[in-house]
Amino acid sequence: MTPIQSQTKKRQRKSVQNESPSIFIVPGYLEETAKFTVESCFDISGAAQSSHPPIDDMARFHSGNPPDNGSSLLSSETAQVGTIHPFLPTQGVPTPTEKDTASGTSSGTASGLNPKVIRDRFAPAPLKSSPESENAEKTFETLLPSLQKVNPRNFGSFLSEVLRSRCEQVPLDVFYHLLYNSSLSDSGCHQACSVDKSGSSEVNSEGVKLYRLVIDTLKNPQNAGGTEVFSKDQASSISSVNLHELLRTFLAMKIVFSSLEKVQDPPRPKQVSTRRLFQQNLMLSSSNFGKIPKLLYPGLVTKRIGSRGNSKYHYFGLRWSPSLVDQEIRGLLNLEMPALKDYFHKVPFVQTQEKPTAKRENVVNPPTLLRSTVLPRPLPPVKPAYSHVSLSTTYPEDDCSPRIWKGTPNSIPQHSKWAKDVMERSMKVLEGQDIDLEPLRRNINGGIFSENDHNSLSGTVSRAMKVLSSTGADKTSYLHLYLAVSLMLFPVILASDQEVPCASKHQLRACVTKCVTELNHVSASLSCVDVNSLGSFTRTLRKMVHINELEEIIVRATIVAINAYHFEFSDGMQNPTEAGTIGVIASIAKAVALTVSCTTDNMSNIPLLGETDKVDNIAPDVPYQIFKLSMPHFHEKTLSYPIMKQLPIPIIIHVLKSTQNEIQNASLSRFACRETELSKETFKSWWVLFVIVQEYLDVLSEVVALSQML
Structure with missing residues (x-):
């Protein structure tokens, strides 16, 4: 090692000793949970000599063990800090005491932690009747100007404002129940065992009331507290926010905000290790998760680090909050996902009556809200606000x-x-x-x-x-x-x-x-x-x-086509009088409408094939199948009308194209009320179908015209 490198090493170690460790987060995926990985960004020997405890400096989401890169500059640990998922365990993760280890009460899991100790470590947080609980409504009133502007594009900013106002007053598990257990009363929040090990672990009634006001208002803005809080446009804008997306984003922001804390003048590592992240399933996509730190911590320093194609954003100036992410939780770092799942499946979440220890002789544990299963009951399906039909609606027997x-x-x-x-x-x-x-x-x-x-x-x-x-x-x-x-x-x-x-x-x-x-x-x-x-x-x-109005649409298209081509009815086309012209147009409309109605009838019978053995005969190319259903009716029924045989081909093509456009516009106008992916697939099917029909008519007209010329 050269003298310059030695001096650089000493300066780096001195900087580590004088500054609080920090972390930066990289979003990614890991099956059904978000798994935190903590990596220190300073020399192992330097960290050991520091006056600070060996708190990890870098956290990121990843899947798989970090590879051994042979560098002494980086050390890595893997932690299951929590899951950004609506299904949170209601207990903390403690460290087995020496007594437990000596007596052989360890569960024998890969982490060496005793589920019994995990179950009994924390007493339920009693509901604190705060003298300032009446201030919750006043705080809610200060949030109203921002709440009135909420829409599907900016609801994250409002949620960040709410969290920054009262985040520390409500533990994570109580917050989860406020989101996903609407039947839970304020007085029942004390039964949710807290995983927050900060100095103030009691549930503050003011924070609970404020969060309940915000959540209930977002779920039902029309009846916000029984008062006229929003105009109809504002209520409609809030109602357009996807409730599932809002709740999971709110929960993810709460987890991030509770797990991290900002530090002043964080040290920035000069070297990094590039890791490949295998992206699998996660409740939040990486793009959605990437917005959360920026909303919670404005002005956060970010840097994109990694090789081309595998680089990720890093957030500097953050570290784990010891009130939620302690050494015991980081003790699960070395477990892979199968071992973690097996570990938590073995943790009994039903409170059992046991003899109080000398340390907790005055503590009585009421039963927890969750049953023996780890995952709570999923949310019931919610019908759209613009419909009276729900999954419980069925056709009458008569x-x-x-x-x-x-x-x-x-x-x-x-x-x-x-x-x-x-x-x-x-x-x-x-x-x-x-x-x-x-x-x-x-x-x-x-x-x-x-x-x-x-x-x-x-x-x-x-x-x-x-x-x-x-x-x-x-x-x-x-x-x-x-x-x-x-x-x-x-x-x-x-x-x-x-x-x-x-x-x-x-x-x-x-x-x-x-x-x-x-x-x-x-x-x-x-x-x-x-x-x-x-x-x-x-x-x-x-x-x-x-x-x-189907026939009216076709009549209007026929009149537009006739006027566009300056077409005049000849003496051979029935009566050329005004009454006769109206009758001719009505006949054209009925001929085209017959094709549309017959095609619709055939399409409505397609689901019936699923009840027979013909299910394998249903092709997945929907536009082409509809084209095959409609064209026989066009040739056999529409063109069989005498008046249609006398019309010029350009008039017929114009009428059909105009009718298609009217039908498509009526369908596209309702896209805002549909799910995004369904709208995309519907639009593609419409577009492909109409292109096929129009190209078919153009090719057919050229072939027919050529055959008549020869």
Whole structure:
């Protein structure tokens, strides 16, 4: 070793002795848990001579043992500090005492720690009735300006602000129960055994109350404390945040914030060892986890270290918090994942009655909240806020058709027995609120859809909404109104052209569209209307319009195509008069609609193949299969119409392409209400299908034109 290297070594050792050890974290994956690995960044001999205990300086998530690189500059240990996962053990991890070791009570696990000692070391933290608990609501009020701005893109910043205000007052396991055990009362929090070994291990009631206020508000912003805290736009923005993503991010931030603490002027290592990280499954992705330290510790110094393709971000100026990550927990560093799983499976989490020791003779351990299993019961599925349908919803045993399918020409379809009974039940409930829907029912059954009538759809529904609001009716009364109106309209929406003329259908669609607009206007002035249920009702009405307007879409596409090509009907195309032209366009619309409806019927029968032995015949290429279903109907049914044979090919292609675009736009407009991956796959399927159809029509037209030329 040269003199310069020797002096550099001495300066490095002196720096280590005079400064607090620090850590930097590298995110990664390890099966179903996030496993912390601690590595010291100074010379082993220098650390041994330091006045500080050998606290590890570098922590990162990794999978596998660190390889022996033969360098004396780095030492490594592996620790199971905790799991960034909703399933946290409710006990700390202690060190076996000399008495336990001498008596042979060790469990014999790879770590040499006794599960019995782990189970009994910590007494439950009693719930402390803080004299400042009334300040929780005041603190919550200071957070309201930030809470009102929460959306799916910035909720992490708000969670960081909450943690920095009251993080130290609520232990980690109590915080977990606040997130994932909504039935736990404030008075029951003291039964959750704390793993926090700081000086103040008692549960502070102010912190518990503050966290509960924040969590309950994020879960249900419409009913935040029973007060008008948010506007409808603000409540809608908060409701759009994925609850599962929010809770797991909140828990991960709490674990990181509780496990680490900042240090002043941390030493920066001059040498690092490059390790390959095998990324597997983790609750948080590396990109999501990488945002957490920056949110919790603004201004944190970061550096990307490692070889190309394997480099990771390192965060300087942090060290393990001894209140949560102590030497006992770091004693599990050398265990691999199979050994760790086996170790924790052997730890009994059910409290057993044992004789108190002399050291804890006055401590009585109540039963823990968790049963003998390590993992608590998973969260129940939560239905979307924009739908009344949940996993508990099933079809009734009786026929739930909205109408009698056997119709009579020029007559409104009749309600089925099920629809009539349900509708009349809701109407009777509304009669108790002085709301009479019978005039509206007579108008709809009589085919009267004019908005000039006093008992029009929009006028009747608006008046009913105002009556319910003025009387302070509950949410159930509004739902009865939505159900009764929906069932009144459903049969006539499904009527054929023989049952309801096209002109009346157009008037009906205009009536329903005006009702949706009027509801959006009226609801803005009514404070007690449930936004989610009203939104579900208006979406149902808009879907009814889409069901009814298929032929109108095709008619509009036909007119646009005729005008675009300056096409004029010849004398051979029936009557060239105005009435005849309308009849020709209606015939074209019916011909194209026939292809769409027949294809839809065939698509609806595809799931039935799963009940037979033909399941292997279902191909995975959905767009192509739909193309094969639709094109035979196009050739055999649509082109069989005499009027279609007389139309120029460019007109037919334009009509079909315009119809496809209308259908696709109606589907894409609802992408925001769907899961991201489903939206991506749906869009790709639509795009591939329409490209295939359009290219097919173009190629077919060229081939047909060429054949006619020869």
